[in-house]
Every structure is written in C-alpha cells, then in structure tokens.
Amino acid sequence: MRICKPCDEKTWPPGAARKEEMHIFRPRQNAAPRGQTTRPAYALGVTSKPKKKDSDMKIDKTIYKDRKERQIGMTANHTSRPDKVLFFADPHFLFFKSLPTLHTLASRTSRHTDQNLPKSAIQPTHKRNSNYLNLNIKQMSKVIQTLYVFAVIILLASCGNSGKKTNEEIALKDAIKVETIKPTVNVYIENSGSMDGFVNRGNEFTSFITSYLTDISIKYSNDINLYYINSQIIPLGSDLTNFTSRLDANSFRQMGGNRGETHIFQLLDTILKVKDHNSISIFITDGIFSPGRSRDASNYIVDQYNGIKHAFSNYSRSNPKAAVVVYQLLSQFNGTFFDRNDRPIVNVREELPYYVWLIGDLAKIKKLVDSVLITNVRSSNDPNIFAISKGNRKVNYAVKMGSGNFKLDRSNPLKEITNLKRDKRTGKVKFSVDADLSGFLLNNDYLLNPSNYKSSNSNYQFNIKNAVSNPHGYTHTFEFTADNVHKGNVTILLKSQIPQWVEDVNDNEGLNVIQGKTYGIRYQIHSVYEAFTFNNINYTEITINIK
Amino acid sequence: MEDLLGNIYCWFESLFGQNLAEHLWGYNCVTQIYDGKNLFNSIGLITAGVSLVFVLAYYYLPLYFFNHPRSNRWWNWLIILLIAGIINFFIAYGWTVNDFLNGNIGDCLMYTRDEQGNIIAQHIFTSDCWLFGLSNLFVSTLFFIGWSLVFKWWSRNCKHSPLF
Numbered sequence: 124m125r126i127c128k129p130c131d132e133k134t135w136p137p138g139a140a141r142k143e144e145m146h147i148f149r150p151r152q153n154a155a156p157r158g159q160t161t162r163p164a165y166a167l168g169v170t171s172k173p174k175k176k177d178s179d180m181k182i183d184k185t186i187y188k189d190r191k192e193r194q195i196g197m198t199a200n201h202t203s204r205p206d207k208v209l210f211f212a213d214p215h216f217l218f219f220k221s222l223p224t225l226h227t228l229a230s231r232t233s234r235h236t237d238q239n240l241p242k243s244a245i246q247p248t249h250k251r252n253s254n255y256l257n258l259n260i261k262q263m264s265k266v267i268q269t270l271y272v273f274a275v276i277i278l279l280a281s282c283g284n285s286g287k288k289t290n291e292e293i294a295l296k297d298a299i300k301v302e303t304i305k306p307t308v309n310v311y312i313e314n315s316g317s318m319d320g321f322v323n324r325g326n327e328f329t330s331f332i333t334s335y336l337t338d339i340s341i342k343y344s345n346d347i348n349l350y351y352i353n354s355q356i357i358p359l360g361s362d363l364t365n366f367t368s369r370l371d372a373n374s375f376r377q378m379g380g381n382r383g384e385t386h387i388f389q390l391l392d393t394i395l396k397v398k399d400h401n402s403i404s405i406f407i408t409d410g411i412f413s414p415g416r417s418r419d420a421s422n423y424i425v426d427q428y429n430g431i432k433h434a435f436s437n438y439s440r441s442n443p444k445a446a447v448v449v450y451q452l453l454s455q456f457n458g459t460f461f462d463r464n465d466r467p468i469v470n471v472r473e474e475l476p477y478y479v480w481l482i483g484d485l486a487k488i489k490k491l492v493d494s495v496l497i498t499n500v501r502s503s504n505d506p507n508i509f510a511i512s513k514g515n516r517k518v519n520y521a522v523k524m525g526s527g528n529f530k531l532d533r534s535n536p537l538k539e540i541t542n543l544k545r546d547k548r549t550g551k552v553k554f555s556v557d558a559d560l561s562g563f564l565l566n567n568d569y570l571l572n573p574s575n576y577k578s579s580n581s582n583y584q585f586n587i588k589n590a591v592s593n594p595h596g597y598t599h600t601f602e603f604t605a606d607n608v609h610k611g612n613v614t615i616l617l618k619s620q621i622p623q624w625v626e627d628v629n630d631n632e633g634l635n636v637i638q639g640k641t642y643g644i645r646y647q648i649h650s651v652y653e654a655f656t657f658n659n660i661n662y663t664e665i666t667i668n669i670k
Numbered sequence: 671m672e673d674l675l676g677n678i679y680c681w682f683e684s685l686f687g688q689n690l691a692e693h694l695w696g697y698n699c700v701t702q703i704y705d706g707k708n709l710f711n712s713i714g715l716i717t718a719g720v721s722l723v724f725v726l727a728y729y730y731l732p733l734y735f736f737n738h739p740r741s742n743r744w745w746n747w748l749i750i751l752l753i754a755g756i757i758n759f760f761i762a763y764g765w766t767v768n769d770f771l772n773g774n775i776g777d778c779l780m781y782t783r784d785e786q787g788n789i790i791a792q793h794i795f796t797s798d799c800w801l802f803g804l805s806n807l808f809v810s811t812l813f814f815i816g817w818s819l820v821f822k823w824w825s826r827n828c829k830h831s832p833l834f
Contacts, residue, residue: 521702524778525689525793533673533695533704592787593778594700 305344306487307402310336311394314351317411319372320458321477327454328477330502332407333367335479335495339405342494351378352390352406372458387412387647388430394482395438403483403491410478412633412643413461420463420633428646435654438482439513446485446512446564447651450497451476451628453504453639463633463642476628476641485512489564507624509648510564514619514659519559522667523600526555532670539668543608552605556667557590557597560617563662569622570599577661579614582607601665610669617662621652675714678812682805689779689793690766690802699776713765717758717806721813724754729818729825737827744832751814758810763803770799 312318312332321328340347340363349359349366357378359366387410394404414423439445456475460468481488497503521537528546532539545552560570569575571587578585583603590597601615625648633642676695683691694713696706727736728750735741736750769775775794777783782791822829 524692524697524699524702525782528688530688531692531697531704536697536703589785591783591785595702 304401305346306483307399308339308344308347308405308491309350309394309397309399309402310347310405311350311352311356311390311407313353313390313406313408314357314375314378315353315413316459317409317413317461319375320456320460320471321409321454321475322371322375323455323457324371326457327452327502327504329367329370331452331454331500332370334501335497335503336363336367338495338500339491343491351375352393354389356393386414386427388427388434391431391480392434395434400442400484403481403487406480406482408478408480410476410641410644410647411461412463412646413465414463416465424643424646427643428650430650431647432650432654435651436657439655442484443513444485445655446481446483446488446510447655448481448488448492448511448564449509449648449651450479450481450503451507451509451624451644452479452502453477454502456636460636462635468636471636473636473638475636476639476644478641478644485562485564489562492564507622507628508566509622509625509652510566511619511652511655512564512662514656514662516562516663518562518663518665519595519597520665521557521595521597523555523557526602527553529554532668535668538666539670541670543610543669545608552608554603554667556601556603556615556665557593557595558599558601558665559596560663561596561598563617565662570617575618575620577616577618579612579616580609582609583613585615603667608669612666612668614664614666616664619652619656619660619662621648625649672708672711676708676710678809679710679714679805682808685805686798686802687794690775690798693769693775693779693794694766694802697776697779699778709765713762713806714809716761717810718813720758720761721754721810722817724750725814725817725821728831729821729828737825739827742828742831747818747828747832751811754814755807755810759803759807761803762806763799766799766802767796770794770796 323329336347347361347363349361349363351357351359359378387408390408391406394406397404412420412424412427414420435447453474453476456471456473458471460471460473460475462468481491497506497508522531522540524531527543529540529543532541540554543552543554563570567589571589573586576585576587583605585601585603588600588602590600603613625645628640629645630637630640630642679694680691693706694709696704696708698704698706727733728741728747730737732738735746780792780794781789782793784790818832822831825831
C-alpha cells in the first residue's frame, strides 16, 4: 500500500493511478502530463475505484492556504474532502434489532450472493417489484430526512433557551419586585363617642398615635391612608401632620357617622373586607362593646364573638398567610364613659386600655413589627401583645453537633441521632437542637417560656435559650436532658396560646369604669384565636428521632 | 460498605476525638450534612495500599531484608510492619494537621462560641492529629497482618514468617 504524496509538480511521479487520485483531490490541477491519457470527467468522482491496490489510502493534499480560505469545507470547488462530516443515525437502528422492513430491505442486486451460482440465479427476476421497492425506499428516505430536519430544529430550539433559566429570571424579578414595593398602611381609628375621652391632646393615646404613625411612615412605609371608622368608613386622606394636629374630640364629632354604638364585629368585618393584598390594616379602638340601650348585653356579646370568629375564619381561609397582632396599651382617659347599657358615666379620669390591631399578611406584619418596635414608641408603656397566625408551619432545625455524647445519623444528620450515650462528665444523657423560630409573630419571652411548648416524650426534660451566633439563622436552642437513653421520637410542639393578660384585663360586667380593664375583650381575642386555630393549635413542631 | 473503613477508625475514636472524627466523616458545618469527602476512606485506602506494598515486598521482592533466606524471621516481618506503620502514621498526621492549619475543619467542629460569637471552647488541637496518626498506625498494623495472611503462602523464602 502506498500513500499519495503532496501535490507537487516536481515530486509528482508518473502513473495513471496517481494521476487519477490527483484529479480527485485537486480538480483544478487535473491537466495530465504530456503524452499521458486523461480519464473522462465522469470518472473523477470520489467513488471511482483506484486502479492499483497500493493506492487505496489517500492523504489530504489541501495546503494550509486552502484551509485558511475554506474554513467550513465541502462547498469550495477545491474541496478535497469535508472538514466535518455529520452522521445522522436513525435511533431505530441503534436500539432495535434490524428487521427487513421497507426502508431496510436491500435491493436484490445488493444482496450477498454466491458468485459460483449461475448468473440467472443472482440477477433479479422481478424487475417490477424491485422498482416498486426502490420507489418506496426513496419516499421513506425523504420522510426520514424531513424528520431529521425537524428533530434538529427541535434540538437546537431546546438547547438555545432552557425553560429553567427563564423561570429563574422571572422568579428573581418577582422577588425584587416584592422587595421594592412598599405596602400600603390603612389606619382606622374608631371615632365612636366612647373614644372621646382618649383624644385629649398630650395624653398617652394621642402621643402614641402620633409617634407610632410617624415611625411607620419613616421606617416602614410612607403610603398611609387614614380613616375614621364607626358605622361607616370616613376617609381622612394621607396627610399625617394634618391628621395628628386634629386628633381631638371635636374633630371626632365633626366627621360624623353613627357614634352612638360600637359594634366591634362590624368594624372588624368592614376592615377585613378591604381586598388589597399589598396593604395592612391598623385598627385603633378602645375595644369596648356598646350594644346600645335596646339590646341584651349578654346575648349581644355572644353574637359579636361569633361574628368576629366567622369574619376572621373567612379571612384566614382566603389569606392562608394572614396574621393578626393586638397591642394592648394604657392611656389616661378623661371624659364620658359609656357602660354596656350605653349609660353615660361623666367626668371619668382613669387609666384605661386601648387596643391597636395589626391585620394583614404575615410577612408584612412581621416586617412592620420588626421595623417599628412597639416598645420603642413614645408612650407605649410596655404593652401587652397577642399575636396569631396560621399554625403548622415548618421551621428549620437541626441537632447541634457536639452537644452531647452521640453521633448524627449520616443519612439524616439534621433530625436523627444514633449511639446516644451518657455524658461522661455529667452522667446525663443530653443533646441540643437549634431551631429558627424567627418566622412567628411571637416575642422572645413567649418563645423562651417552656410552658408554651409541649413535649411528646416526658423522659426528656428540656429548656429553651437563645441560640449562639450561627450562620444558619437559628434563633433558639432546645437543650434536652435525661437520666437514661430513651430511643424513639422526641417531638416538641410550639403551642398557640392566649396570653394571660387577656384574662387579666377583661371586665365581664361592663357596668363600671375599672382601671386597666375592658368590657368583653376576652371575647374578641378568643374569637380571633379560635378562628386561626380551628384546624391546628400548634405553630410548629420539631421532631428528633433517637435511634 | 462505604462506611467500613470509617467504622474501623472509630474503634480508636476515643484517642483522636469525636469532632475530628466528624470532620473525617465529611461533616459540613455550613450545610449541616455529611456532604464532604469521607476522609476515612481516602486515608484508609492509602494505608491499605502502603501496607500491601510492604507486604508484597517482604514476601516477594528478591532483595536483602525482604524475600531473602536471612529475612525469614518474625522480627524481620515486625520491622517491615513498623516501617509501614510509621509511614502511615505520618500520612494520617500530615493529612489532618494540614486540614487543621489551613482551616479546612468546620467552625462548628473546631469551636464552641457564645451568643456574641466569641470562642469559649476549642475542640480540636494538633495533639488530636498526632493521635489520629497513631490510630492510623494501628489500622496499618491490622492491614499488614491481614495482607500477610493472604500473601505469605506463595513466598519462596518467608512463607513461615512471622508464624506458621
């Protein structure tokens, strides 16, 4: 076997076979040396067979210059062979056993034949069938080629723009949008007659309202809409300065509405029906039921309780991330107090509670609570807090590495412990669990109080403390101890509970002015609590498996 | 099966400590799961390989002190075992002390911190790295004995070393 040398006139050896190959590789230089015959043009294709056995291997004689001009290949006149050859394979041939089908049947002439047989036995006998077969093969080839083209187009299309990437970009934009749009704060101040005693310039109430709304406009959102609310909603615009300067009984009276009765349920129901997902509502009220003279107070208060419960139940159902915070604050009251029968008690000078309700989406409320710390607001006087949101939320937690003599289960190291043993130094079994409880509207006192938790395994005592600095966002650490190893699950439930102050400030009678107490407040808080905890009374649960 | 070597090393965990063991298991303090490389396997395989090389050399390498009629003594075998063990000792020490000095051991395994992030206790020291090296010497010894029992029977000169 010989190899063709580069196409150089000086080194070109005589010989028909080499000339032929020269023609094949370099068609422009196909002039044969004088005195030698040239092959006809139809014989110059790449399919022409070499004359000699020793010339069947060829070397591309394309010079660098040619290559530079022709970077893609296959299209130029001086093409010797393609730079790249794409082989498109029908997957059918790759994965399935080849069976004689229309497009896989070879023609009769191309079949392997025994050359010793007579010619008649080798050559086709049914020309009509053979032509028909060739026609079908051609049609099938066209179909397959078309399918290849479609397949290539689809592949290119799918490679060029992955859906995942697009979705990520959209999600990112949405996330930024949520962060940049500040929520609207709708402030509703009850202006019924019983509130007149609170709006005395310079007292705790007016001082707090002014400071709180100002802090909100600075630290949280300056998109504030102000309203009075009694039997109807009375818009006051958005001018905070004008509003706070007119925060007095005269202004209350001038703005009108039915100021004679206070139906807390109707007020709350009106606020809850404001359908704006980018807003939160702040409702400021004395929280005193005023059924009016014609109604039986005990029946009325039960109706109000059921009404509030129903309203908040609907609200939490339509807003799964809904949350409510109630601050109970104290202020000097100076004016006429109305008892449950709407009997006026004049010239009352007493420190009485009033309430600030925050209603809205949990994340927005949480942000407001964290941005404008109620304890830092002037005249807040260490308020009592009730907060509620939908329960059964998942939180991040993990067994704390090195918090005892145990090993973490390597398949589930966050939540499973193996080989738990007594600590050599203390002689007790112990382990700790870090948890991120920052997603709740609960203050740290609530979260650090063991009575707000319930353990499924009484063999392990536990206490809660603030977590040490960590990069995972864990806020609290549960420390478990036991005298012996008890295998199985240990589950801690964070209970949703009504704080004790609700009972402490509740006045069941509503017939006299009692310092620091409000008639029927427990009904309001209980109705909200029950609406939110109808399905689940636990905020979350933490389960550790001890193997 | 992938935990086999780690479980062998953990026979000696009381020597080098639980926290270093967790690092060697591949515990990642950031993700809080074992998604790091299982270094017990890496070090264990190297240890097994070094032991195997020395066992094969002792029984089959036709050099003085290896597969030689004069080397057919139990203490010759013991010397080779100790050489392999010391090499593995330094491999294990070097690997762990390198991680220790370069800060490759997770913070949660290295220290206990208070709420302000100040270090109140350190759990891993260089002495633990030495002790892990010692543990690897023991593991190397186990491998050496095991390989010896496997490969001694076809040795021309040391078939009966150290015993049988």
